[in-house]
Amino acid sequence: MKLPHTTPDAAASPGTGTLGRLGVWSVLHFKTVVAGWLLIVAALGAFAPQVTTALSGAGWQADGSDSVKVRGIAEKHFDGNASTALQIVVSADRPVTGPEVQAVIDRASDLAAADSRISTVIPPQRGATISADGRTAILLAGADADPDTMVRAADDLKEPLEELSGDGIEVHATGASVLWSDFNEANHDAMLKSELLSWPVTLAILVLAFGSLVAAGLPLLLTLAGLVASAGSLVLISHLVPVSIWAMNFAMMFALALGIDYALFIVARFRGARVGRSLGMHEAVAETMDTAGKAVLLSGATVLVSLSAVMLVPSPAFRSMAGGIMLAVAFILAATLTLLPAVLGRLGHRIDSLALPWVRSGEHRSARFAAWGERLWAHPFRYGALALAVLLVLAAPVIGLRTAMPSITVIPSDTSARAGYTAVQEAFGEGAPGTLQIITTTDRTEAVTAQIKASEGIAGVMPGQEAADGSGWSMIQAVPTVDPSDPELGATVDTLRADLPEGTLVGGAAVENLDLQHLLNQKTPLVIGVVLALGFVLLLFALQAPLISFLGTVASLLSTGAAFGVARLVFQDGHGADLLGFTPQGFLDGWAPVFFFAMIFAIAMDYTVFLLASAKEHYERSGDPREAMTGALAHSGRVISAAAAVMVAVFFTFALSGPLPPKEMGIVLGVAVLLDAALVRLILLPALLRLSGHAAWYSPRWLRRILPDITFSHG
Structure with a gap:
């Protein structure tokens, strides 16, 4: 039975609140609201497909810390030999000085040097980056770009480098940038798998909850609009500031979860406002938005306020993740308070179309x-x-x-970063993948080197390297005795920072x-x-x-x-x-x-x-x-x-x-x-x-x- 129509004036009664009036306005301006959202989704959606390549895994750092300062000095004064540099590990079943292995090393060096994001490629050196048994060598491809860009460089270089493997020779790129590249790839595949699993399950739950295919489809419509808009927005924002790929992961989860939450609450209340009552469509929308809509707005504000506290952590990754979720929630809220009431008002009684046979329409x-x-x-x-x-x-x-x-085990065992990490450990020792970089002034190099050698938790120290640009800095690299994820490494770093001369900085990935x-x-x-x-x-x-x-x-x-x-x-x-x-x-x-x-x-x-x-x-x-x-x-x-x-x-x-x-x-x-x-x-x-x-x-x-x-x- 068609419900009686009420005039706009009757709907906007004196008792109608701000959200109720907004809901009625959205119903009366259905074409404007829908066209506006289509424009937003189309404009931002054009950028959404770039989200997996535009966002990065970098930004996991403590801004202002000594380690970040070390990275900056290394990038500027030591040919990019920083924590973001790529390490190219060549392992063979014969000495790396042989002609076949040397040819592979040369091809790997040429491949890396051809990339504009690589500053210089430092060849393997005896006593430092050639293993004691002579069968593993490391080339260092210096970073000539910011951490996000170096992750993308790893994206492009790791597979061509691995293709050089063969005839008893293995080539793998490793290091922090490659680890993030591999993690992003594995994470992207996992997220797609999760999405494919979650959408059918979600739809089934919604159909059971609403008892109607049409009503069940509204939360997914709302979520899709919020997802596309937030994804496109994150891509645009990434051109201004670094945005972690996790920002999209969390935003996607929250857009799906909260979009469905809010739509459930609004749609259930709308159906309840209509059943067994003589309310017109506009009045039903006004009552729904004044009650459930107000709860949704306050709920969204609570989510935004809670997540805003994460901004207190001075780390780009954390701030971009919180910002990504907040952006998604803002879009979901906007769609819930405008697009959803407009669609509800247009659907009216048809919201119960394709209802399951045992469901009583509008039961609230x-x-x-x-x-x-x-x-x-x-x-x-x-x-x-x-x-x-x-x-x-x-x-x-x-x-x-x-x-x-997280340790290296968070990425699959067959990835380039993990294979290279394992090869480095087997050839150079347990702590080699976590080599420390100590920056000091040139006049203190010998004294600091001797002090590091005498420190507990240090397996070996490489000779100090003076900056070629005359800046007065020197870098000393030290290999710890334990794996980078071992808690003992923290004690070693604390001891070094406490004992080394003032102004000496300890860093590394x-x-x-x-x-x-x-x-x-x-x-x-x-x-x-x-x-x-x-x-x-x-x-x-x-x-x-x-x-x-x-x-x-x-x-x-x-x-x-x-x-x-x-x-x-x-x-x-x-x-x-x-x-x-x-x-x-x-x-x-x-x-x-x-x-x-x-x-x-x-x-x-x-x-x-x-x-x-x-x-x-x-x-x-x-x-x-x-x-x-x-x-x-x-x-x-x-x-x-x-x-x-x-x-x-x-x-x-x-x-x-x-x-x-x-x-x-x-x-x-x-x-x-x-x-x-x-x-x-x-x-x-x-x-x-x-x-x-x-x-x-x-x-x-x-x-x-x-x-x-x-x-x-x-x-």
Whole structure:
């Protein structure tokens, strides 16, 4: 039956809020809104295909650190012999000084020298880059470009160099730039695999959640628009500042997950606004946007605020990753508040087209979740204590969590960087791939060299090399006794920095990782504190109730702690490693705590806003804490469950990806969402609402005077 039409004036009634009016405007200007979004998607989409080549893996550094200063000096004064230089490893079953091997070395040298991004190629030297057994040699291809560009140079050179292999001679490019090149390639393939797996699963969950193919397709439409727009934007931004490839990976995940979350909430509310009521289409859109739309806007603001705290870490990779997600969320929010209501208003009753036969069209209040709410109201201690106990038990392993920067094992064993790394270790010693670069003044070279030789943890020291440009700098290269990922290397570097003369700088690729880890250890408490504080303030702003805002913030910590507890058991202790197909490193990657905390907290607060916004709407209408709690579960429980199911499916598909970091990301985020939706939002937080009663919604008069008056009930 066709619903009665309402005039625009009737739809924009005096009780309609700002978002309601925006929704009605979008419906009335359907062609303008759609044309605008098509223009945005087409313009930015033209750049989107370049995203895998325009973005890089570089930027994992602690800006201002000694190691970054060493890299800059080496690039400028030592022919690019920096951490970003390419190492070309030639291994043979005969001496490398023989004519056949020497011919391969010459061809490799010519190949590298022909690339404009290579400053100079330093041939193998006895006692330094030719192994003791004479069967392995290293050519150094100096960096004549920034780190991102050197990764692209590795993209172009590693395969032609490997093609020189044959007749008992192996040629592999290795070093930090090649490692990032190989990781980007493996990561790209893994992300495509994950996307192919996640989209069909997502569509199936959406069809089951909505019961209609048309309704299920709307979240994917929204997500696609946000994905394409954010991908194109990142490519354009990469021309101004370096952008990590991880920015696109995370942006893609969040665009898919949050786009579906927001569309679920809006579409479910729109269908609920229409069923069994005489509302016109415009009125239904206005009510939907004034209630669910407001919750979505505040949820998106919470995500943006949480991720903005990551900007406190002075590392280009971290800032670009956070920026990439924030950009995707901004596009998703814009599409949710304009494009989605326009399409809903145009579809009207046709949103239920192609419905599954057992689905009751427009059903909004779930009898099942209403019954669960009544049971939880009757027994809050029983269920709340059980949920709390499970979360605390899972969070307990966090006490023994160790972190470090990723080792070479994060890339597949057949890649160029790893093969070259292994060859260098076998020929030159365990610590050779992590050779330290010590910069000092020329007049101190002999004294500093002698001091380094006498230091514990150093296997060998090469003669100091004076800068040819007369700058007064000298570089001393020292081979540590341990693998670059061994914690003992950090102690060796700390000792050198403490004992060597003032002004002497210690760097190298492995030390850049150590400096970044140190920076993260310093900044993590600050980021966590800022995220918690901003999350609480935003909830207080939205809900106008200090107690429930505080409880909602604290509850979000529980699922975060439990997720990291599971991460320790899986990735540090190796439980389930065979099932997931990885070799445990004995630690969690060092960037995970600070970044994953912000992401998990953002998602947790996303669900908190959905649940508590619905509870506040019911409390505003009834003034009854029982109706607020049970009504919130009845109206948002199914949406939260469906949204969580989609997020878990998306994140867990990343756990099937090849490299280790996507596995960490998928498991940690997937477990966090699963625990947060199942235990925190659907059990613990409602139980806290039950126990706090009217006090949950109490707001002192002085606070009400400060905060703007935000309501979630329409009209």
